[in-house]
Amino acid sequence: MASLFSSQEVKDSSNLFETGHGPVPDIAPPEEDPQIGPSPPPPGWSLQDEEYESWEDEESEMFADSAPDGPDEEVLDDKEEDTNDQLRALQYCVEANYKEFLFACGGTVTISSEHQEDPAPASEDTASRPESAPSNMSSQISSTHPPVTLRWDPQDVSTPASHSKLIFPTEESTAGNLKHLLADMKPATFGRGGEDVYDESYRKASKLDPQNFSTNFCPYSAGIIGVISRLLLPDPDFEEQRVIKAELYKLNVYTGPSGHFRSHVDTPRSRSQFGSLVVCLPVKHDGGALEVRHKDEVMKFDWVSTSEQSELQWAAFYSDCEHEVFPVQSGYRITLTYNLYAAFDSIRPLGNFNPLTESQTPLDKEIEALVGDVTFLPNGGYLGFYTTHTYPHNDSEGCLEDTLKGLDMVIWRDFQKLGCGVCFRPVLTPVDIFDHHDLVLPFKLGKKFSLRAIHGYVEDLDNWNDLVKGDWGLEHISVEDIIWLNQPTLETKKAAFAYTAYGNEASSCLAYTVCSIIIAVPQILDGKRADLETTFDMTVVEDDWEKNSPYD
Ligand SMILES: O=C(O)CCC(=O)C(=O)O
Numbered sequence: 001m002a003s004l005f006s007s008q009e010v011k012d013s014s015n016l017f018e019t020g021h022g023p024v025p026d027i028a029p030p031e032e033d034p035q036i037g038p039s040p041p042p043p044g045w046s047l048q049d050e051e052y053e054s055w056e057d058e059e060s061e062m063f064a065d066s067a068p069d070g071p072d073e074e075v076l077d078d079k080e081e082d083t084n085d086q087l088r089a090l091q092y093c094v095e096a097n098y099k100e101f102l103f104a105c106g107g108t109v110t111i112s113s114e115h116q117e118d119p120a121p122a123s124e125d126t127a128s129r130p131e132s133a134p135s136n137m138s139s140q141i142s143s144t145h146p147p148v149t150l151r152w153d154p155q156d157v158s159t160p161a162s163h164s165k166l167i168f169p170t171e172e173s174t175a176g177n178l179k180h181l182l183a184d185m186k187p188a189t190f191g192r193g194g195e196d197v198y199d200e201s202y203r204k205a206s207k208l209d210p211q212n213f214s215t216n217f218c219p220y221s222a223g224i225i226g227v228i229s230r231l232l233l234p235d236p237d238f239e240e241q242r243v244i245k246a247e248l249y250k251l252n253v254y255t256g257p258s259g260h261f262r263s264h265v266d267t268p269r270s271r272s273q274f275g276s277l278v279v280c281l282p283v284k285h286d287g288g289a290l291e292v293r294h295k296d297e298v299m300k301f302d303w304v305s306t307s308e309q310s311e312l313q314w315a316a317f318y319s320d321c322e323h324e325v326f327p328v329q330s331g332y333r334i335t336l337t338y339n340l341y342a343a344f345d346s347i348r349p350l351g352n353f354n355p356l357t358e359s360q361t362p363l364d365k366e367i368e369a370l371v372g373d374v375t376f377l378p379n380g381g382y383l384g385f386y387t388t389h390t391y392p393h394n395d396s397e398g399c400l401e402d403t404l405k406g407l408d409m410v411i412w413r414d415f416q417k418l419g420c421g422v423c424f425r426p427v428l429t430p431v432d433i434f435d436h437h438d439l440v441l442p443f444k445l446g447k448k449f450s451l452r453a454i455h456g457y458v459e460d461l462d463n464w465n466d467l468v469k470g471d472w473g474l475e476h477i478s479v480e481d482i483i484w485l486n487q488p489t490l491e492t493k494k495a496a497f498a499y500t501a502y503g504n505e506a507s508s509c510l511a512y513t514v515c516s517i518i519i520a521v522p523q524i525l526d527g528k529r530a531d532l533e534t535t536f537d538m539t540v541v542e543d544d545w546e547k548n549s550p551y552d
C-alpha cells in the first residue's frame with residue numbers, strides 16, 4: 001500500500017520563545033535547565049492559601065529576568081543535589097517526549113458491497129507510519145464499509161430524487177449527477193476576524209451544510225472513531241474513559257485545477273472539541289494533499305494514488321494543529337468533515353489492575369520515581385508544566401480536562417494517579433508595555449481564564465502592577481515558586497485581556513497567556529506522601545473554588 005504519510009522538518013523550533021505575533025519579548029531562555037524553585041514552599045501550602053503571599057510590589061521584581069532561574073549550586077547540599085538530578089531526569093524525559101505523541105492519524109476504509117455488519121477486528125498497519133510518529137503506536141488501520149450513498153437537497157425542488165444522489169465508488173447509474181451536486185453546492189466560506197468570508201485566494205471550495213444532505217457513511221461503524229480514540233485520545237486511567245462524539249460538519253468539494261485551502265487552524269465549535277476528521281470519498285483527482293503541522297512536525301495525507309479505488313481515506317488531527325489543503329490539479333476532491341468532541345464516560349473495567357504499572361512508559365516511570373522520592377519536596381510543593389498544545393484557555397470556564405492532548409494528558413493523569421493535585425492555570429507571558437526591550441515584565445501566574453477588557457490606562461509600572469494584580473488577578477503563589485518541568489512555548493498563547501497603554505500616545509494592547517498545568521505535590525508524612533487536603537477537582541470551576549476553597 002502506498003504510504004499515506006511523509007514527514008519533513010518545516011521550521012527550527014530550537015527557540016521555544018519564538019512568537020509570530022507582535023514584538024518578540026527580549027527575554028533569554030535559560031541555556032540548560034528549566035526553572036528550579038529557589039526555596040521549597042511552606043508546608044500545606046496551596047493555591048488558595050491566603051497566608052502565603054509571594055507577590056512583591058518592588059520594581060526590582062517586576063524587572064527580574066523573565067527566564068526561570070537555575071539552581072544556585074553553592075547553596076545546594078548533597079541531598080538537594082540528588083533531588084535535582086532526579087528532577088532533571090524528569091525534565092529531560094519530558095522534553096524528549098515532545099515528539100513521542102501523535103497529533104494526527106489516518107487510514108483507509110475499503111468499500112465492499114460484500115461488507116458484513118459485524119466485521120473482523122480491524123488490522124493495524126504500521127508500515128506507513130510517519131517518521132515523527134512514535135514507534136509504539138500504529139497510525140493506520142483498515143476496515144470495510146458498504147458503498148457510500150450521498151443524497152442532497154436540490155436547489156430546484158422539481159429535480160427528481162434520482163438526480164440528487166451519488167453512490168461511491170462512482171456507480172454508472174449516478175455518475176452523471178456529479179454536475180448536479182456541484183450546481184447545488186454553495187461557496188465554502190471560512191472565519192476571519194469574527195466573520196464568515198469567501199476569499200478564493202485563501203479557500204476555493206464548495207460546501208453543503210449537514211441539514212442539506214445525508215449519507216449512510218458512519219465513521220463509527222467504519223472503525224475510524226475507535227482508531228482515533230486509541231491514537232489521539234488514549235487514557236491510561238481505565239476507570240474513566242474518554243468517549244468521542246463525531247458530528248458531521250460539512251460536505252466539501254475542492255475542484256481542479258485550483259481548489260485549495262491555505263494554512264489555517266480550525267475554530268473549535270465548543271470547549272469540548274479536540275479535533276477534526278476529514279473523510280475523502282473515492283473520486284478521481286490529482287493533488288489536494290492535506291498537510292498537518294504541530295511544532296516542527298509535519299504529517300502529509302496525499303490521497304491521490306488511490307482516488308479511483310474502492311477506498312475511503314481519512315485523516316484526523318487535533319484542533320490546534322495548523323493544516324492546509326494543497327491545490328487540486330484535476331478532478332474532484334470530495335470530503336465529509338466532522339467535528340470531534342471528547343467527554344468522560346464512567347466505564348469501570350472488569351478486573352483490578354493499575355494501568356500505570358501495567359504499561360509504564362519511561363516517562364511514567366520518571367514521574368513515579370520523582371513523586372516517590374521522599375527527599376524531593378518533603379514539605380510539599382508545586383510543579384508546573386506548560387501545555388504542549390493550545391486549548392481554548394481564555395474561555396470563561398477555563399480548560400476542559402476531557403480534551404487534553406498527547407503529552408499534556410499523560411502529565412495530568414500520571415500525577416493525578418500518584419495522589420498529586422492537578423489544575424490548569426493561565427500564565428501571563430512577558431509584556432513589554434513601554435516598547436523598551438530592557439523593561440520586559442516577567443511571567444505571572446493568574447487565576448482566571450476568561451478573556452476580558454480591562455478599563456484603565458497603563459502609564460507606569462504601578463499602573464501595570466495594579467492592573468495585573470487587581471483587575472486580572474494573580475495567584476497567591478508566583479511563577480518563581482513553581483518548579484517547572486518544561487519551557488513555555490509562546491505558540492500556544494491566547495489573548496487574556498485588553499488594556500490601554502499610554503506612551504507618546506494611547507494605544508490599545510492585548511496581553512497574552514499560555515496554559516499551564518499546576519501540580520500540587522503533597523508533603524511527606526510518616527515516610528510517604530500525605531493525602532492532599534483537596535481533590536483539586538477541576539469539575540469545579542474557578543469561581544466555585546473561591547467560595548469553596550479546596551484546602552478548607
Ligand atoms: O479537506 C481537508 O482535508 C481539510 C479541510 C479543512 O481544513 C477544513 O474544512 O477546515
Ligand SMILES: [Fe+2]
Pocket residue numbers: 264265266323
Ligand atoms: Fe480546517
